[in-house]
Amino acid sequence: MVNLRDQVWEILQDVYDPEIPLNIADLGLVYDLKVSETGEVDILMTLTSPGCPVGPMIADEIRQRLMSLQEIRDVRVEFTFDPLWTPDRISQEGREALRAFGFPI
Numbered sequence: 001m002v003n004l005r006d007q008v009w010e011i012l013q014d015v016y017d018p019e020i021p022l023n024i025a026d027l028g029l030v031y032d033l034k035v036s037e038t039g040e041v042d043i044l045m046t047l048t049s050p051g052c053p054v055g056p057m058i059a060d061e062i063r064q065r066l067m068s069l070q071e072i073r074d075v076r077v078e079f080t081f082d083p084l085w086t087p088d089r090i091s092q093e094g095r096e097a098l099r100a101f102g103f104p105i
Contacts, residue, residue: 004071005035011065012043018054021101024062028089031080039073041066046085055079 012033013025024030024045032044043062047055059077066075087105090098098105 004039004069005033007069008033008035008041008066008072011069012062015058015061015065017048017058019052020048020098020103022090022094022097024058026091026094026097027085028091028094029085039071041072041075043075043077044080045077046080048085050081050084 009025012030013023015024016022017024017027017029020027027048029047030043030045032042034042047058059079062077063075066072090105095105
């Protein structure tokens, strides 16, 4: 049986940065994920650049998708730029996917 944290992580792997054809998990944008026993989710994440205008859109999509899980009571998404995101945070799977799309990684 998949636990709630794993279910949340699976959903985050279906949330994509609209500017890069890769999900936020493989991009390494999620810095911290906490899921309480009472169904509260706290996500600390970043964006590929501090001036990225899609942050609110990504946060709304995360909230909407996670709230579809019956066990989830609340979702909080906080953005940080400390440390700044770098391509070094991209997972190996993400690097392979980006190469397939023609991105030089």
